Amino acid sequence: MTMSWFEKLMPSRIRTDGGTKRAVPEGLWTKCPSCNAILYRAEMERNLDVCPKCNHHNRIGARRRLDIFLDEEPREEIGEELESADPLKFKDSKKYRDRLTQAQKKTSEKEALVVMAGQLKGMDLVAAAFEFGFMGGSMGSVVGERFVRGVDRAYELGIPMVCFSASGGARMQESLFSLMQMAKTSAALGRLRERGIPFISVMTDPTMGGVSASLAMLGDINIAEPKALIGFAGPRVIEQTVREKLPSGFQRSEFLLDHGAVDMIVDRRDLRDSIANVLGILAHKPDTPTMS
Amino acid sequence: MDLNFLEFEQPIAELEAKIEELRRVGNDSEIDIHEEIQRLGEKSRSLTENIFKSLTPWQISQLARHPQRPYLLDYLSRIFVDFQELHGDRHFADDRAIVGGLARIDGRAVMVIGHQKGRDTKEKIERNFGMPRPEGYRKAQRLMEMAERFRLPVLTFIDTPGAYPGVGAEERGQSEAIARSLQLMAGLKTPIVCTVIGEGGSGGALAIGVGDRVLMLQYSTYSVISPEGCASILWKSAEKAPQAAEAMNITSERLKELGLIDEVVPEPLGGAHRDVDAMARTLKEMLLVQLEPLCSIPVEKLVADRYQRLMNFGKFND
Numbered sequence: 058m059t060m061s062w063f064e065k066l067m068p069s070r071i072r073t074d075g076g077t078k079r080a081v082p083e084g085l086w087t088k089c090p091s092c093n094a095i096l097y098r099a100e101m102e103r104n105l106d107v108c109p110k111c112n113h114h115n116r117i118g119a120r121r122r123l124d125i126f127l128d129e130e131p132r133e134e135i136g137e138e139l140e141s142a143d144p145l146k147f148k149d150s151k152k153y154r155d156r157l158t159q160a161q162k163k164t165s166e167k168e169a170l171v172v173m174a175g176q177l178k179g180m181d182l183v184a185a186a187f188e189f190g191f192m193g194g195s196m197g198s199v200v201g202e203r204f205v206r207g208v209d210r211a212y213e214l215g216i217p218m219v220c221f222s223a224s225g226g227a228r229m230q231e232s233l234f235s236l237m238q239m240a241k242t243s244a245a246l247g248r249l250r251e252r253g254i255p256f257i258s259v260m261t262d263p264t265m266g267g268v269s270a271s272l273a274m275l276g277d278i279n280i281a282e283p284k285a286l287i288g289f290a291g292p293r294v295i296e297q298t299v300r301e302k303l304p305s306g307f308q309r310s311e312f313l314l315d316h317g318a319v320d321m322i323v324d325r326r327d328l329r330d331s332i333a334n335v336l337g338i339l340a341h342k343p344d345t346p347t348m349s
Numbered sequence: 350m351d352l353n354f355l356e357f358e359q360p361i362a363e364l365e366a367k368i369e370e371l372r373r374v375g376n377d378s379e380i381d382i383h384e385e386i387q388r389l390g391e392k393s394r395s396l397t398e399n400i401f402k403s404l405t406p407w408q409i410s411q412l413a414r415h416p417q418r419p420y421l422l423d424y425l426s427r428i429f430v431d432f433q434e435l436h437g438d439r440h441f442a443d444d445r446a447i448v449g450g451l452a453r454i455d456g457r458a459v460m461v462i463g464h465q466k467g468r469d470t471k472e473k474i475e476r477n478f479g480m481p482r483p484e485g486y487r488k489a490q491r492l493m494e495m496a497e498r499f500r501l502p503v504l505t506f507i508d509t510p511g512a513y514p515g516v517g518a519e520e521r522g523q524s525e526a527i528a529r530s531l532q533l534m535a536g537l538k539t540p541i542v543c544t545v546i547g548e549g550g551s552g553g554a555l556a557i558g559v560g561d562r563v564l565m566l567q568y569s570t571y572s573v574i575s576p577e578g579c580a581s582i583l584w585k586s587a588e589k590a591p592q593a594a595e596a597m598n599i600t601s602e603r604l605k606e607l608g609l610i611d612e613v614v615p616e617p618l619g620g621a622h623r624d625v626d627a628m629a630r631t632l633k634e635m636l637l638v639q640l641e642p643l644c645s646i647p648v649e650k651l652v653a654d655r656y657q658r659l660m661n662f663g664k665f666n667d
Contacts, residue, residue: 138667139665139666139667140665140666141665141666142664142665142666144607144664145596145597145598145607147596147597148596149583149584149592149593149596150583150584150585197663198662198663198664198665199663199665201662201663202663202665205660227551227573227574228573229573229574229579229582229583229597231573231664232572232573232596232597232598232599233571233572233573233597233598233599233604233607233609234607234609234662234663234664235573236551236552236555236572236573237555237609237659237662237663238662238663239527239528239531239552239555240531240534240535240555240558240559240659240662241659241660241662241663243528243531243532243535244531244532244535244536244559244656244659244660245660246532247532247535247536248656250532251536266552267551267552267573269524269528270512270523270524270525270527270528270552271527271528271531272528273524273528274522274524274525274528274529275528275529275532287524288519288523288524289512289514289518289519289523289524289527289552290512290514290515290518290519290523291514294514295514295515295516295519298513298514298515299515299516303516304516307516307519308519316520316521316522317522318522318524318525
């Protein structure tokens, strides 16, 4: 390892090795990836994984997302039994099967979307959340089917659907099956639209590719979390195509708001209130539910 | 005629060159080499048959992107009459990467919409290499809604590397434009027949690809990402594109087996570019065969069937 001139000047007893951590218990502290502030993990969690110093919205998993969004009771998971069938026996440097097993171990989820029927401040609804940790939240057959089963429930009961997306796009390992999930999920949302059942799309960091270009952009109301990366083509692909530096803040939530692609940017800690408010108005309720 | 032979066609190219040379010699010589030319011609034909019998997915994807591959406008003049192109999305611009308009096929009034790549450099730039921007999808949406109002069946023709990855395209809501197209087509109250005629590249292809029937020309491809794109992400090297093409099952034959498309339209020996007239005749026949029964289905049932068709896409364990 090479040392900077400054490190070389330091007496060796002051130098610390960057890689090995000291006697702090594992997981007690956490570092904000945006401002590098060292934070007490419990405090970070209380703050819904939003950095109290710089307001950076850290990525969170699907189950935690639904947990902080829905009322504690009732909750019923939809489509949890579905598992990928690997229809193409896909193999690149690794087998798709093995990638799935690995993702399942890493996330404790069977697939990249979790769907639940539940309530928000006493209002019945169906909520779905992408698990970005599961193969980049990519959409294959199971994600598409779970989403549609959620939409079907919303349709049958005439209750709103809310989806939190966090995805790199369509899942390459299922090839055209994945591409078709874009059509499938968009068609299902079309039925809600026709019947006047609200669909609220919340785009979180990142929402890209085939997920952005289907279900995520089809909200009656499109919401983005602050500074989330949202777009169709990835910034690197665009940079290579146009051969110029991209404008700062390109494809971030604030950029989308400026260009008219989302209705509002909402802080994670205000999402329950905001969504309850608009859903209450869309449902002609006399006032906004106050339960927090 | 320079057929622009691909690498795997080199043996055919050499033979054809020899035939050409003999023809030239034959013209100014008194020896009758007619028989020899004929013999070599037959040999070339059986060689082509042999090579084309077992093409790899990567070779097929090269054919789908062949520089002489017929594009939408080549078919338009051969399949339809009275074509009137309609321009613009009424919001921002006219995207030349998507062509659309009114036409007749065998006496039936229809709406035609499809990607158009450019043949020479100037046209390639004008058509943006067949890569639509949001305006293109919004023009298509406008024409589809018009088709619904006037009860015109919609025929779409897919041939694009994909949606254009540019700054302006993102600023003007590429994602929303594609998503809206998908939703619109899923519920459109008029028959839709989609045909992949060359390259079916990802979301940019699907955005005009949701229909009651989806056909593919024999040597066209349809995939979620280009073989090069897939290879550079999963194999970390674009040079593994042949493997990626194999793994992704992008050919018409495989996609029909997988139940993702309805019909494969056979191409002339050596590919559509070898005989555009013959290709157009086969395609026209196939389009009419598909269109006819769809037009007599009550529209409510048509849309319900299309919805069911979309819901059936996907393979998973229950």
